[in-house]
Amino acid sequence: MSARPYVIDEMISAKAIAARIEALCREIHDEFDGTDKLVVVGLLRGSFVFIADLVRELDLPIEVDFLEASSYGDGMESSREVRILKDLRGAIEGRDVLVVEDIVDTGHTLNHVTRLLASRNPARLKSIALLDKPSRREVDFKADWTGFEIPDEFVVGYGIDFAQRNRNLPFIGKVRFIDGPA
Numbered sequence: 001m002s003a004r005p006y007v008i009d010e011m012i013s014a015k016a017i018a019a020r021i022e023a024l025c026r027e028i029h030d031e032f033d034g035t036d037k038l039v040v041v042g043l044l045r046g047s048f049v050f051i052a053d054l055v056r057e058l059d060l061p062i063e064v065d066f067l068e069a070s071s072y073g074d075g076m077e078s079s080r081e082v083r084i085l086k087d088l089r090g091a092i093e094g095r096d097v098l099v100v101e102d103i104v105d106t107g108h109t110l111n112h113v114t115r116l117l118a119s120r121n122p123a124r125l126k127s128i129a130l131l132d133k134p135s136r137r138e139v140d141f142k143a144d145w146t147g148f149e150i151p152d153e154f155v156v157g158y159g160i161d162f163a164q165r166n167r168n169l170p171f172i173g174k175v176r177f178i179d180g181p182a
């Protein structure tokens, strides 16, 4: 929990997120149309709201699985070493896989996770991130689909936290400290 007081300024409205998800799902549907073996993999915990909206918009036969990788801990700085805290329940060999992430920031997390899953020989492996901060990238990684590119701001809401708070906001907001710059 941050000791510094902050406010949250809305950056992307719930309505804009819903409209973008609808458009993304049309593209995802075209990519996976005809498959009967799609596994949608949510990265815990930040993607839990996004994946819930995404799968309900996808008119395809799917299974849902989850994987948890270490990331920020309770702070605002990314840890470069990615560890798997909770692995998938099911095998993905020969399956079509869509990995769902909340934000691509330095790129370490999704880069590591997609390499790991690729080593398990899925038939097809694609990734989607709701948000992308390209200016923060440290490894060359781009998700196959991105909801919104955003500037280098610390954001919360729609599943995304700051020190485990604010995941339940229906919109994406940026954290603004009120006692000076972050």
Ligand code: IMP
Pocket: 046, 071, 072, 078, 101, 102, 103, 104, 105, 106, 107, 108, 109, 110, 153, 154, 155, 156, 160, 161, 162
């Ligand atoms: P990366 O490995 O640096 O790409 O970091 C990805 C993870 O860092 C995301 O899944 C988030 O959990 C976390 N993260 C990155 N940016 C933010 C942010 O602005 N707010 C909250 N969490 C963030």
